[in-house]
Amino acid sequence: MASFLFAAAGFVLTTIALGLLVILRRRAEVDHMMAAQLLGTGGVAILLLLAAATEAPPIVDVALLLALFAAFAAVAFVRSASGSEHEVQDTASGR
Amino acid sequence: MPDANLLPDATTTDGVFLVLAIVLPAAGVLLSFVLGGRYAERIALVLLPSGFILATIILVDVWQSGHRLVYIVGDWKPPLGIALRADGLSAAMMVVMAIVFCAVAIFAYADFGTRAGSAEARAPFAFWILLMAIWGAMNLIFLGGDLFTLYVALELLTFAAVPLVCLDGRAETLQAALRYLIFALLGSILYLVGTALLYGSYATLDIVLLSRQIRAEPATLVAAALMTIGLFAKTALFPLHLWLPPAHAGAPAAASAVLSAVVVKGSFFLVVRLWFDVMPGMLGGAGAQLFGALGAAAIIFGSVVALQQQRLKLLIAYSTVAQIGYLFLIFPLALDAASGQLQGSGALTGGIIQAISHATAKAAMFMAAGLIYAALGHDRIAELGGIARALPMTIFAFALGGVSLIGLPPSGGFLAKWILLEATVATGQWWWALVILAGGLFTSCYMFIVLSRAVAPSGAPLKLKTAVPKYQEAAALALALTSLLLGLVALGPIDIIEVGRPDSIMVGSR
Amino acid sequence: MTILSIFDIGLVVLILAVGAASIGMREAFSAVIGFVVYGLLLSIAWVRLSAVDVALTEAAIGGGMTGMLMLGAVARLRFAKGNDSRTSLPVRLAAGILCALVAAGLAIAVLSPPEVIPTLAPMAMENLPQSGLGNPVAGVLFVYRALDTLLEKVVLILALLGVWSLAPDRMWGGIPGLRVYAQPNSKLTFLAQLLPPVGIVVAVYMCWVGAKEPGGAFQGGTVLAAMWLLVMIAGLTSVPSISQRWLRLLLVAGPMIFLAIGIAGMVLANAFLAYPAGYAKPLIVAVEVALTLSIGVALGLLAAGPPERVQRP
Amino acid sequence: MNAATLFGLCGAALVGLGLYGLVTNPEPLRKILAFNLLGSGVFLVFGVVAKRAAASGLGGDPVPQAMVITAIVVAFAATAMAIALVLRLLQETGRSTLSSDTSAATDTAGADS
Amino acid sequence: MRLVLDIFTVLAVSAGAFFFLAGTVGLIRFPDALTRLHALTKVDNLGLGLVVLGLLPQANGLFGALKLVTIWLLVQLSGAIVTQLIAGTVRQHGPRE
Structure with missing residues (x-):
């Protein structure tokens, strides 16, 4: 069972790698922003498979944090990509 | 293999003072941070003098007992736990640094004092807390017995020192601070990777335990090389000095004094710990000559560039680059050709005296330069005419600091250079003597340029922008006098620095 | 293979x-x-x-x-003017060779482990029951090497002070210049309402589980910080001004309690940062809870940046 | 070659890569990013040291693992401070560079070299 | 019983892995950003769902199983919202280069 789960994890990793290759070679920012999504789902799947394969339940917690922070990172992507009209204007602070 | 009863790791009677030397600054930082406003200044002005008393107690203790003080934190002995140790080296450094801190605190009271009733202001709040943090970090560097604890100390020092550089918020100081931060971070991360490799080879990072197991093998050599490069970057040894002049020259005077006098000595002290205590037999002749060559290059380069400076604070900063060079001459001079080991006497003593006399002299000079800047509104050397008449005490302090830097008797700088020269004769390495003498010559040149301008009569009657408080001048003068009189310790117990040296213990036990 | x-x-x-x-x-x-x-x-x-x-x-x-x-x-x-000057080819080549050397040196060090690999793991495990903890990493952080952990919290406070000290003088005591959405965005608001409750549960869980399994104050505190930032970015709560007393108290509460327990150890146990026999676990848990809060606030404020707005009266 | 050595080589390569980025990239933000990469390579070396020393039912030596956790938090604090400095510099000068010749300031910063 | 559960795991996880592959193919083949985004999130979430489903029999106890489902729900919800956010940005600014 363990080796099957490892193989599945490896397979998902390969699809992620392919996806990343494609994403990062495109020029549009929106494509790049998908990277966190890809890791959010794929990375979680890999970690869950590893947790089951090595029978180490704490790894599930890593998957939990990965899911949480992939969402957080995606919000940061969007915040960074969106223009200045969305933000509270920085105060006109000078010298 | 040393037998078990040689393990020095038990808390000694007065070990508790070592804990206080770290707990007091930490508590000071946290309390000031939460209380804010005037409390930061009050806490600092109470704690820094008590730090001096504490350091003196530790020094006297080490001197009288002839052994190092040890404290086992959490009652967990190394390798699992952390030990704090004070030997003669650390005690001597601690006392002198405490003197510098007290003088800086008095000096800074004029610039960063808060008037009763006024709201919390940015610069004073940050300054006093950072000052206490540097004090704590330096104590930890002097006392820490574990290489990873020392990494934390290095980071404490970085995070306390960088904001000091840009305390006045001008663009060029921000840039200097950013560059300083990047160099410092690079330095600490290289140091950190070295600790990882050392742990991998010996499963301990305790200095004493490591020194007994250390072997010349690839991982250890790579670790030593990376840690040394990292520490060189933090010490601003040529050619990794680029960050220092703008950072030290741009900071407020009190901060410059701390940065130049104290902070660079922290990473230098770790270089000494690493090579003299952890791996005394590892450097070898070629390595020692390389360290010395870098030091010599720093002396020559720093002095030549200092000579070309038009601004006083930059001149002093480049002089720091040069004076740091002297510290690294100790490596070729301390190497015992017969055993291939670095010896913890002679040249090392000279190096430490150089470090502490430079600390006091340079702090005094930066304070004096700060006062000149405040009085004139600029620090252009060409336009200093008449300042000696207006601020005689300040110029006197500056000149005394210069006396120590040049190495005229009876200053600490003289004693240090004398010991180093002796070592060049004893080891037959005359070329380092040439460098030392040339450095002294250069130093006298730039001191002469500044002083001759300062005593020259001014064309127009000199109008001072602000009145300089007498106690600020007194603080600078006191430090300069300390530096001048440091040479007199030659008459007293100069060998205090050798108390608790591992090689002397090892020799004794064999 | x-x-x-x-x-x-x-x-x-x-x-x-x-x-x-x-x-x-x-x-x-x-x-x-x-x-x-x-x-x-x-x-x-x-x-x-x-x-x-x-x-x-x-x-x-x-x-x-x-x-x-x-x-x-x-x-x-x-939209800032960057500098277009790229590093010249010779410099890049030289840097490349230098970096390759460093990497090669490290690789050699990694490839030549000592014949008998030394380890502290057995010693760490052997003494762990004394503390009542089950997670050896927590044991190292809060028992054997508690001094490093304590001082590292001071490093965090200093870093925050360093960030704050970059504010212009008149902004002191003001509100950090975190970029937040001015217009309410329904989807973001929804996410900022949905995620934090989950995050807080996760943070509490991390802090609680840290005593016996992987997790602890660092991880819990970081989750708290992220959730706090999310709520602030979405505009659901305002960014607090840095002069708030409660904020400063929260920031130092963790290290303060840690330090106080450490000092108490000098009297009640054998040494600074030693725990009295039998009370180790509750004391460590108390420290971890306080640290989780402090780390959360500190990391959140570090990410929020120096004050850039004056507090409205 | 076992897993520990493999990740150790990965760490070594990352250190080289990060160092290269730190030295050659002129933009401060990219330098900070490279520093983080360099740091994570260093942390991996710690992880390898820990993994190699697995004993007594543990997957690795907890001491270096705990050190990495401390170091990661410190590295984050460093990143936060560096970024705050870069942004403040941007506010003051309208640009973010480290080279002093492009700086608006001529007095102190331009004097070295 | 154990065998049946294991077979179930193998089947579900395999199906999940297939969906991940499908998501990547979509990412490569679809012409414009929004459809790619759509394909990626929908299909990958389905893949993750199947993986979670397959791992449920292997989970230790009810709490472990609950945690798995929670994680899937979390990814599902946040993924949906984040996709909307990204899409919104694209609509406002265009796929900025």
């Missing part, structure tokens, strides 16, 4: 490729995204190194928080 080692090789290649991409990318935005992906991948590597505590920390800080910080900076730097 097992399936497992193929997985590891694939993971390493991917990590190196994404790392190289994030160094080599032309656009800063894409580079930072590459870095976030890199951080998330690295947490998988830490799982493979059987360091689940570190994997948790890396997922939270390496990917999430650091990425968020850098993305905020990218957004502001987007």
Whole structure:
């Protein structure tokens, strides 16, 4: 069972790698922003498979944090990509 | 293999003072941070003098007992736990640094004092807390017995020192601070990777335990090389000095004094710990000559560039680059050709005296330069005419600091250079003597340029922008006098620095 | 060659490729995204190194928080005048050779382990029952090497002070210049309402589980910080001004309690940072809870930046 | 070659890569990013040291693992401070560079070299 | 019983892995950013769902199983919202180069 789960994890990793290759070679920012999504789902799947394969339940917690922070990172992507009209204007602070 | 009863790791009677030397600054930082406003200044002005008393107690203790003080934190002995140790080296450094801190605190009271009733202001709040943090970090560097604890100390020092550089918020100081931060971070991360490799080879990072197991093998050599490069970057040894002049020259005077006098000595002290205590037999002749060559290059380069400076604070900063060079001459001079080991006497003593006399002299000079800047509104050397008449005490302090830097008797700088020269004769390495003498010559040149301008009569009657408080001048003068009189310790117990040296213990036990 | 080692090789290649991409990318935005992906991948590597505590920390800080910080900076730097001067080829070549040397040196060190691998693991495990903890990493952090952990909290406070001290004088005591959405965005608001309750549960769980299994104050605190930032970015709560007394109290509460318990150890136990026999676990848990809060607030404020607005009266 | 060594080589390569980025890239933000990459390579070396020393039912030596956690938090704090500096510099000068010749300031910063 | 559960795991996880592959193919083949985004999130979430489903029999206890489902729900929800956010940005600014 363990080796099957490892193989599945490896397979998902390969699809992620392919996806990343494609994403990062495109020029549009929106494509790049998908990277966190890809890791959010794929990375979680890999970690869950590893947790089951090595029978180490704490790894599930890593998957939990990965899911949480992939969402957080995606919000940061969007915040960074969106223009200045969305933000509270920085105060006109000078010298 | 040393037998078990040689393990020095038990808390000694007065070990508790070592804990206080770290707990007091930490508590000071946290309390000031939460209380804010005037409390930061009050806490600092109470704690820094008590730090001096504490350091003196530790020094006297080490001197009288002839052994190092040890404290086992959490009652967990190394390798699992952390030990704090004070030997003669650390005690001597601690006392002198405490003197510098007290003088800086008095000096800074004029610039960063808060008037009763006024709201919390940015610069004073940050300054006093950072000052206490540097004090704590330096104590930890002097006392820490574990290489990873020392990494934390290095980071404490970085995070306390960088904001000091840009305390006045001008663009060029921000840039200097950013560059300083990047160099410092690079330095600490290289140091950190070295600790990882050392742990991998010996499963301990305790200095004493490591020194007994250390072997010349690839991982250890790579670790030593990376840690040394990292520490060189933090010490601003040529050619990794680029960050220092703008950072030290741009900071407020009190901060410059701390940065130049104290902070660079922290990473230098770790270089000494690493090579003299952890791996005394590892450097070898070629390595020692390389360290010395870098030091010599720093002396020559720093002095030549200092000579070309038009601004006083930059001149002093480049002089720091040069004076740091002297510290690294100790490596070729301390190497015992017969055993291939670095010896913890002679040249090392000279190096430490150089470090502490430079600390006091340079702090005094930066304070004096700060006062000149405040009085004139600029620090252009060409336009200093008449300042000696207006601020005689300040110029006197500056000149005394210069006396120590040049190495005229009876200053600490003289004693240090004398010991180093002796070592060049004893080891037959005359070329380092040439460098030392040339450095002294250069130093006298730039001191002469500044002083001759300062005593020259001014064309127009000199109008001072602000009145300089007498106690600020007194603080600078006191430090300069300390530096001048440091040479007199030659008459007293100069060998205090050798108390608790591992090689002397090892020799004794064999 | 097992399936497992193929997985590891694939993971390493991917990590190196994404790392190289994030160094080599032309656009800063894409580079930072590459870095976030890199951080998330690295947490998988830490799982493979059987360091689940570190994997948790890396997922939270390496990917999430650091990425968020850098993305905020990218957004502001987007319209800044950069410098177009690229490093000249000879310099890059020289740097490349130097870096290759360093990497090769490290590789040699890694490839030549001592014949008998020394370890503190048995000693750490043997003494762990005395503390009542089950997680050896927590044991190292809060028992054997508590001094480092305590001082590292002081480092965090100093870093925050350093960030704050960059404010212009008249902004002192004001509100950090975190970029927040001015117009309410229903989807973001929904996410900011949905995620934090989950996050808080996760943070509490992390802090609680840390005594016996991987987790602890660092991880819990980072989750708290991220959730707080999310709520602030969405505009659901305002960013507090840095002069607030409660804020400062929260920031130092963790290290203060830690320090106080450490000092009490000098009287009640044998030494500074020693715990009285039998009370070790409750004391450590108390420290961890306080630290979780302090770390959460400190990391959140570090990401929020120096004060840039004066507090409205 | 076992897993620990593999990740160790990965760490070494990342250190080289990060160092290269730190030295050659002129933009401060990219330098900070490279520093983080360099740091994570260093942390991996710690992880390898820990993994290699697995004993007594543990997957690795907890001591280096705990050190990495400390170091990761410190590295984050460093990143936050560096980024705050870069942004403040941007506010003051309208640009973010480290080279002093392009700086608006001529007095102190331009004097070295 | 154990065998049946294991077979279930193998089938579900395999199906999940297939969906991940499908998501990547979509990412490569679809012409414009929004459809790619759509394909990626929908299909990958389905893949993750199947993986979670397959791992449920292997989970240790009810709490472990609950945690798995929670993670899937979390990814599902946040993924949906984040996709909307990204799409919104694209609509406002165009796929910025």
